[in-house]
Amino acid sequence: MLPMKTLSIALFASLALVACSEEPTPEPAQTQAPVAAEPVKPTLAAPDGAFFAETFAATCPNAKPVSTSVCRRAGMGSPEVICEYGLGDDEYLRNETTLVQGETAWEIADPDSTCASGA
Numbered sequence: 001m002l003p004m005k006t007l008s009i010a011l012f013a014s015l016a017l018v019a020c021s022e023e024p025t026p027e028p029a030q031t032q033a034p035v036a037a038e039p040v041k042p043t044l045a046a047p048d049g050a051f052f053a054e055t056f057a058a059t060c061p062n063a064k065p066v067s068t069s070v071c072r073r074a075g076m077g078s079p080e081v082i083c084e085y086g087l088g089d090d091e092y093l094r095n096e097t098t099l100v101q102g103e104t105a106w107e108i109a110d111p112d113s114t115c116a117s118g119a
Helices: 004-021 049-059 111-117
Strands: 066-073 080-087 095-101 106-108
Touching: 049 066, 049 080, 049 095, 049 106, 049 111
Parallel strands: none
Antiparallel strands: 066 080, 080 095, 095 106
16 A cells, blocks of 8 residues: 555646646637738949949030049948039039939939039
């Protein structure tokens, strides 16, 4: 015969197992349908001085040619590029314009005011 203490421990353990097996199963968590991500426009390399001079000449054919330019992103991860440039014989960066990504290349964001300042 088993001592009373061992019998009570065995009985308690078997009751605990029975109680655990009778717990209701949790309802499955509701999951949201995956959200379709917006298509990502491929990023273009930042334009260099030669590219900016060509773009400026094509956009503003009546303006003086670009003599010098520096282009850099407007901020980390920004889709815009700020270009400072000089026109004609000017070696200083006196003018500024913003480039934005077009379908396949960088484009001048506001061609009317940019071309007006280059006349």
